[in-house]
Amino acid sequence: MSDVTTRIQDLIDSNDVVLFMKGTKEMPQCGFSSRVAGVLNYMAVPYEGINVLSDADIRQGIKDFSDWPTIPQLYVKGEFVGGCDIITEMTLSGELDQLLSKKGVTFDQAAADKIREANA
Numbered sequence: 415m416s417d418v419t420t421r422i423q424d425l426i427d428s429n430d431v432v433l434f435m436k437g438t439k440e441m442p443q444c445g446f447s448s449r450v451a452g453v454l455n456y457m458a459v460p461y462e463g464i465n466v467l468s469d470a471d472i473r474q475g476i477k478d479f480s481d482w483p484t485i486p487q488l489y490v491k492g493e494f495v496g497g498c499d500i501i502t503e504m505t506l507s508g509e510l511d512q513l514l515s516k517k518g519v520t521f522d523q524a525a526a527d528k529i530r531e532a533n534a
């Protein structure tokens with residue numbers, strides 16, 4: 415395994431939820447990353463945000479690792495879930511809640527319901 419692959423695998427193995435994103439959880443630097451971080455923050459999902467803008471190897475490496483061409487990328491318990499479009503759809507359909515519950519990741523159910531109410 416290459417060094418960057420090992421680093422990515424370690425990040426995914428040692429954090430239940432990892433968001434590879436542009437910018438930080440507190441200050442995303444791209445609208446797509448901001449949307450996903452905003453959902454996770456609002457739903458109080460505990461997650462590790464990895465800023466790919468501060469690491470060019472990770473920025474390219476995660477695309478190769480997931481075979482997915484863009485950032486953001488969300489992993490839950492080692493499983494690649496998707497980018498902004500997929501996470502948005504899954505949030506609105508309730509699939510994200512189901513996935514988090516199934517994987518034993520805590521989140522604020524009332525907040526998730528509120529997102530759906532606001533977008534109904």
Ligand SMILES: N[C@@H](CCC(=O)N[C@@H](CS)C(=O)NCC(=O)O)C(=O)O
Nearest residue numbers: 444446483484485486497498499500
């Ligand atoms: N449709 C994508 C939108 C994300 C996207 O287009 N990201 C671009 C611009 S931030 C990207 O990562 N480009 C490659 C790069 O900047 O390394 C999604 O659902 O996540």
